[in-house]
Amino acid sequence: MILQAVLNGIAEGALLAMMALGITLIFGVAKFSNNAHGEILTVGAYGTFWASAVFSLPMWLSVPAGVALAVVVGLLAYLLVFRHMVDRPIAALLASIGVSIFLRGLISLIAGTQQYGLDVPMWRAWRFAGLRILPMETYVCIASFIAIFAVHLILKNTRIGVEMRAVADNPLLARTSGINPERVNRATWTIALVGGGLAGIFVAAKTAVYPDLGWGLLLPAFAAAVLGGLGSPYGAILAGLLLGIAQNVATLWINDTYKSSIAFVVLIAVLLVKPSGLTGRREVAR
Template sequence: MHEFWSAAIIGVSLGAQYALLALGFTLIFGILGVINFAHGGFYALGGYVAYSAVSGLGLPYPLAVLAAVLVTAALGYVYELFVIERFVDDHLATMMLTLGLYLMISTGLLAVFGPQSPEFSFPVKGSYSIGALRIAKENLVVLAVCGCAIGAIYWLIYRTDLGRALRALADDRQVATTQGMRPRLLFPLAFGLATGLAGLTGALVTPILALSPSAGDPVLVTSFLTVILGGLGSIAGATIAALIVGFIEAYASVYLGGSAGALVLFIMVLVILLARPTGLFGRQIRGA
């Protein structure tokens, strides 16, 4: 029976991480209409910034995480402002620009840090035992931070003027612009917010898993899968889909094995998309 509860804990933990990544991904699509192929790159970059801050500058880990968020958010802001903004309505161009940015980030990390995983471990160690069930403390910390970050994003999007402005732009850019919203100011902010979320996830998760220049490869696939399942551009959809993906991955891998687990995940997503082609919470037509 303890496998069932272990899988539940793993599912929640994976779901929270995926939600954080998917929220950033879907924010960019929902507000700008851009599919950000560099999302995995910001995740890996966040991990390396935190690692450099801890091992190079001797900063405590929480400050290193903050540094990772600020650096990735700043890079995202600047890239949107000076590069993406010029081609924001050209889907092919933005796809190539974000893909190019991903290649630049991963190659840059490879050149600076080398291909091998650096020694970067989470500062909280040990685990709690409940009978045969073991829960790693580091997973609980990550879960708590992810929960707070998701809550903060919801508060920002649904309870602040900035969030209302961003949602207005996502809903109908023309009408929002005539009402005084300024895309040139808000788009870089939204992009920076999303890349900061990816950086936060990288800084939190890579010390638990592994840090390498290619750490962002699987992240892009999972984020893409999650937001498509939730409905591109839907914040609630991304959160719920992330939890679904996390649970399917955990239960299928525990009960069917690693190979079958991946297969079940994709089959389930396929079935859901056949029933609801726009995803769980997606809309037929984007207003932006």
């Protein structure tokens, strides 16, 4: 039973890692926690559903359409709101709450509050050594790890990745070195939005499409970002996997309805014991 819970937790943790990665990338460069990131998941899921149900596109085209809609909506929010709040993290944080509420309300107004399902095939569960493995979760997990690896390659092997890490490490020094902060911000937001849109589509494929889809995952994703150390991409990936496993193993002793409370416990414990997170650096004031 524990091994089964661990396997389920890895699949869920991969999605949390994708969300936490987007949150921590934006925090590392823009220095604020984007509370509207959950709605990007919702927009991606609805974009895919509309492309499939309204325009009758096959799923292999609907998924890129959903991701594109999430990127467009997120970049509009950046250009119209967050770009004007550089070096004002508190104002940006409050604005992100407003953007989150606005997007959720707009989605409910356009699509209603009913749930929809994506047109994905249904497969029988695989049985292996007494374990029940769901094909959809397996494919989602593989796709999530591919997306995470792609972000790793961008951060390590491209010029924009080097510039993003430089801005995250020391914004002033990066600016004096000739790095364009506006270009870095746009690239960072784009990468985070692509990951968020994909995560929303993956969650919708496993469950359903509804206005609160991203909001329900925002707290666990923030807990994973804090646990990994805000601003640390690899910490966010590790923490997302650990939190996904912890939540699913906990369901062996608590009701599945309350497993999200594990995120609260982890968030409070990390803030009390090690605010810098698993891989974050401790900062001191002189």
